[in-house]
Amino acid sequence: MLRHEAQPAAQGICAGILAKASTWLLRMDETWRQRRQLDVLSDWQLRDIGLSRADVEAEAAQPFWRV
Numbered sequence: 492m493l494r495h496e497a498q499p500a501a502q503g504i505c506a507g508i509l510a511k512a513s514t515w516l517l518r519m520d521e522t523w524r525q526r527r528q529l530d531v532l533s534d535w536q537l538r539d540i541g542l543s544r545a546d547v548e549a550e551a552a553q554p555f556w557r558v
Contacts, residue, residue, distance in 0.1 A: 515558075518558050519555060519556055519558050522555075522558045523555045526550055526551050526553065527551070529542070529547045529550060529551065530547055530551050532547070
Protein backbone atom coordinates (compact mmCIF):
# COMPACT_ATOMS: atom_id res chain seq x y z
CA MET A 492 0.00 0.00 0.00
CA LEU A 493 2.77 2.48 0.85
CA ARG A 494 4.49 1.77 -2.41
CA HIS A 495 1.48 2.94 -4.44
CA GLU A 496 0.97 6.04 -2.30
CA ALA A 497 4.60 7.12 -2.66
CA GLN A 498 4.55 6.92 -6.45
CA PRO A 499 2.23 9.93 -7.07
CA ALA A 500 4.22 11.99 -4.56
CA ALA A 501 7.46 11.19 -6.39
CA GLN A 502 5.86 12.08 -9.71
CA GLY A 503 4.72 15.38 -8.25
CA ILE A 504 8.21 16.14 -7.00
CA CYS A 505 9.71 15.28 -10.40
CA ALA A 506 7.13 17.42 -12.18
CA GLY A 507 7.92 20.32 -9.85
CA ILE A 508 11.64 20.01 -10.49
CA LEU A 509 11.10 19.85 -14.25
CA ALA A 510 8.79 22.87 -14.12
CA LYS A 511 11.36 24.91 -12.19
CA ALA A 512 14.17 23.84 -14.50
CA SER A 513 12.10 24.72 -17.54
CA THR A 514 11.24 28.14 -16.12
CA TRP A 515 14.90 28.78 -15.30
CA LEU A 516 16.03 27.76 -18.81
CA LEU A 517 13.44 29.99 -20.46
CA ARG A 518 14.44 32.91 -18.24
CA MET A 519 18.12 32.28 -18.99
CA ASP A 520 17.40 32.27 -22.73
CA GLU A 521 15.38 35.49 -22.51
CA THR A 522 18.12 37.22 -20.50
CA TRP A 523 20.73 36.13 -23.05
CA ARG A 524 18.61 37.50 -25.91
CA GLN A 525 18.05 40.82 -24.13
CA ARG A 526 21.77 41.22 -23.52
CA ARG A 527 22.47 40.62 -27.20
CA GLN A 528 19.78 43.12 -28.22
CA LEU A 529 21.28 45.78 -25.96
CA ASP A 530 24.66 45.17 -27.53
CA VAL A 531 23.46 46.21 -31.00
CA LEU A 532 21.81 49.48 -29.95
CA SER A 533 23.50 52.73 -30.92
CA ASP A 534 24.97 55.02 -28.29
CA TRP A 535 22.09 57.43 -28.89
CA GLN A 536 19.51 54.68 -28.29
CA LEU A 537 21.32 53.61 -25.13
CA ARG A 538 21.37 57.17 -23.79
CA ASP A 539 17.66 57.40 -24.57
CA ILE A 540 16.96 54.48 -22.22
CA GLY A 541 19.44 55.65 -19.59
CA LEU A 542 22.33 53.27 -20.28
CA SER A 543 25.92 53.80 -21.31
CA ARG A 544 28.04 51.63 -23.58
CA ALA A 545 30.01 50.60 -20.47
CA ASP A 546 26.76 49.44 -18.80
CA VAL A 547 25.94 47.29 -21.81
CA GLU A 548 29.45 45.86 -22.07
CA ALA A 549 29.38 44.92 -18.38
CA GLU A 550 25.98 43.27 -18.82
CA ALA A 551 27.01 41.46 -22.01
CA ALA A 552 30.10 40.10 -20.25
CA GLN A 553 27.93 38.28 -17.71
CA PRO A 554 27.80 34.50 -18.12
CA PHE A 555 24.61 33.33 -19.78
CA TRP A 556 23.50 31.42 -16.70
CA ARG A 557 23.62 34.52 -14.49
CA VAL A 558 20.08 35.85 -14.77
